[in-house]
Amino acid sequence: MAESIPTVLVVDFGAQYAQLIARRVRECHVFSEIVPCDITAAEVVRRAPAALILSGGPASVYAEGAPKMDTGIYDLGIPILGLCYGMQLMAIDLGGAVPKTDVGEYGFAQLTVTDESCALFDGLAVDQQVWMSHRDSVGTAPVGFTVAATTPTTPVAAMADPARRLYATQFHPEVAHTPAGLDMLKHFLYDVAGLAPTWTMVNIIDEAVDEIRAKVGDAKVICGLSGGVDSSVVAALLHRAIGDQLTCVFVDHGLLRLDEGADVVRVFRDQFHVDLIHVNAEDRFLGLLDGVTDPEAKRHIIGEEFWKVFFEEATRLEGVRFLAQGTLYPDIIESGGRSSKATAKIKSHHNLIPFPAGVHFELVEPLRNLFKDEVRAVGSELGLPDEIVHRQPFPGPGLAVRIIGAVSREKLDILQRADAIVREEICRWDTDREVWQYFAVLPDIRSVGVMGDERTYARPIIIRAVASADAMTADWARLPHELLALMSNRIINEVDGVNRVAYDITSKPPGTIEWE
Numbered sequence: 001m002a003e004s005i006p007t008v009l010v011v012d013f014g015a016q017y018a019q020l021i022a023r024r025v026r027e028c029h030v031f032s033e034i035v036p037c038d039i040t041a042a043e044v045v046r047r048a049p050a051a052l053i054l055s056g057g058p059a060s061v062y063a064e065g066a067p068k069m070d071t072g073i074y075d076l077g078i079p080i081l082g083l084c085y086g087m088q089l090m091a092i093d094l095g096g097a098v099p100k101t102d103v104g105e106y107g108f109a110q111l112t113v114t115d116e117s118c119a120l121f122d123g124l125a126v127d128q129q130v131w132m133s134h135r136d137s138v139g140t141a142p143v144g145f146t147v148a149a150t151t152p153t154t155p156v157a158a159m160a161d162p163a164r165r166l167y168a169t170q171f172h173p174e175v176a177h178t179p180a181g182l183d184m185l186k187h188f189l190y191d192v193a194g195l196a197p198t199w200t201m202v203n204i205i206d207e208a209v210d211e212i213r214a215k216v217g218d219a220k221v222i223c224g225l226s227g228g229v230d231s232s233v234v235a236a237l238l239h240r241a242i243g244d245q246l247t248c249v250f251v252d253h254g255l256l257r258l259d260e261g262a263d264v265v266r267v268f269r270d271q272f273h274v275d276l277i278h279v280n281a282e283d284r285f286l287g288l289l290d291g292v293t294d295p296e297a298k299r300h301i302i303g304e305e306f307w308k309v310f311f312e313e314a315t316r317l318e319g320v321r322f323l324a325q326g327t328l329y330p331d332i333i334e335s336g337g338r339s340s341k342a343t344a345k346i347k348s349h350h351n352l353i354p355f356p357a358g359v360h361f362e363l364v365e366p367l368r369n370l371f372k373d374e375v376r377a378v379g380s381e382l383g384l385p386d387e388i389v390h391r392q393p394f395p396g397p398g399l400a401v402r403i404i405g406a407v408s409r410e411k412l413d414i415l416q417r418a419d420a421i422v423r424e425e426i427c428r429w430d431t432d433r434e435v436w437q438y439f440a441v442l443p444d445i446r447s448v449g450v451m452g453d454e455r456t457y458a459r460p461i462i463i464r465a466v467a468s469a470d471a472m473t474a475d476w477a478r479l480p481h482e483l484l485a486l487m488s489n490r491i492i493n494e495v496d497g498v499n500r501v502a503y504d505i506t507s508k509p510p511g512t513i514e515w516e
């Protein structure tokens with residue numbers, strides 16, 4: 001797919017910066033991919049990108065082993081935008097100077113555009129806020145460049161050589177803290193590189209459908225459905241591409257949220273008319289989990305059994321050649337790292353599916369070029385309902401890790417009903433989807449209460465709701481007291497066996513989002 005459409009290559013000098021840049025470029029409807037900084041000029045020529053963006057990075061250009069780039073790349077006539085570290089490297093590589101400094105510049109800075117003819121700043125305010133995060137900076141721009149913008153502490157905050165189509169900024173246009181940053185990127189992509197905003201959801205789907213058809217031919221494909229976003233979008237996309245050649249296997253371990261299993265069947269069998277095998281394996285999973293209290297042991301049992309059930313079904317079908325998998329672009333980048341030795345590691349990522357001895361399928365991974373937000377957009381475009389496309393993260397082992405201690409059908413029933421109330425009420429209140437994840441937890445204790453004239457000795461429910469950007473860190477959500485009161489009342493009135501509700505006010509760290 002990448003080679004056939006105009007592509008911007010983001011040269012990666014430090015992982016998390018590059019991903020954000022690639023995502024921003026795609027928000028401008030231009031396809032972009034991340035490449036390691038040791039890419040050679042010959043490889044760049046082979047891939048024929050429409051433009052290059054050199055990312056920022058954590059290193060100082062003077063640090064030992066600081067990443068460098070093949071300088072032959074500057075001579076290829078391809079437009080290049082250098083950002084932060086990428087700008088400093090461009091300056092040094094082309095004969096400018098980056099003096100060592102002791103004073104860095106971190107956070108907001110006031111930018112003044114000094115060359116209003118610079119394409120990056122076309123039509124933008126002369127004075128504006130930008131986001132800086134650097135120690136060293138360019139002292140003297142290379143010959144041929146003009147200084148396009150300054151800040152009080154950074155004399156060369158942007159530089160440009162329009163004749164060679166080389167541009168660079170010391171600040172980060174890709175972050176939200178640079179309010180006009182996206183406009184600057186658009187100027188680079190559309191005006192400097194002459195790109196058109198053609199990377200749209202419709203194009204992404206058309207490309208993916210063509211690619212699936214070319215790869216699969218008239219062979220049969222099997223796909224594991226979990227009800228999660230990725231596997232659902234894979235299934236919908238494959239169905240669009242190859243219709244009845246696709247069979248989906250939904251391994252229902254019974255540990256999903258209330259009605260979730262039925263929803264998967266309704267959407268895929270009744271709405272999309274996918275050939276769906278619904279394996280109701282609740283008894284099997286609950287039997288294996290009986291008496292198991294250790295969280296990792298639960299995870300292990302569920303993970304292993306899931307694939308066992310899946311392959312029992314998969315190998316029963318005749319003539320299946322391909323297995324579809326919801327690998328996303330960040331999975332590929334993360335398992336590959338940023339060195340060109342990446343290929344070996346990407347292979348090990350493919351082996352994550354534990355094929356049983358003697359079983360082998362070729363893989364189809366139609367989402368492997370997409371970020372999560374693009375996967376959601378593709379899902380919506382394909383007609384998947386919002387409940388699936390905007391489903392909050394949900395652990396593979398399901399409610400088994402939200403029932404503390406041993407899992408039983410009785411506990412599962414209590415938790416499913418309490419959790420449904422929590423989701424219903426928070427969803428009704430959180431219309432902008434600001435809370436990252438919210439759910440109920442059933443701890444392994446009972447407490448005394450009084451209901452009517454009777455003393456009770458029943459279970460508590462804990463409500464967990466967190467704000468987060470990526471689940472690495474999280475803060476407990478400041479839900480209004482009225483909402484907490486409403487959920488507490490409803491849970492106690494509507495769920496038998498519960499006499500107390502608590503709200504978890506622990507952030508991550510020190511807590512985790514889940515309780516197990």
Ligand code: XMP
Pocket residue numbers: 299393394395396397437471508511512513514515516
């Ligand atoms: P923690 O509890 O580690 O969770 O703060 C971070 C995110 O990961 C999800 N999570 C899991 N997802 N299998 C999964 O697929 C698991 O075993 C698992 N455990 C936690 C959790 O819901 C949160 O979004």
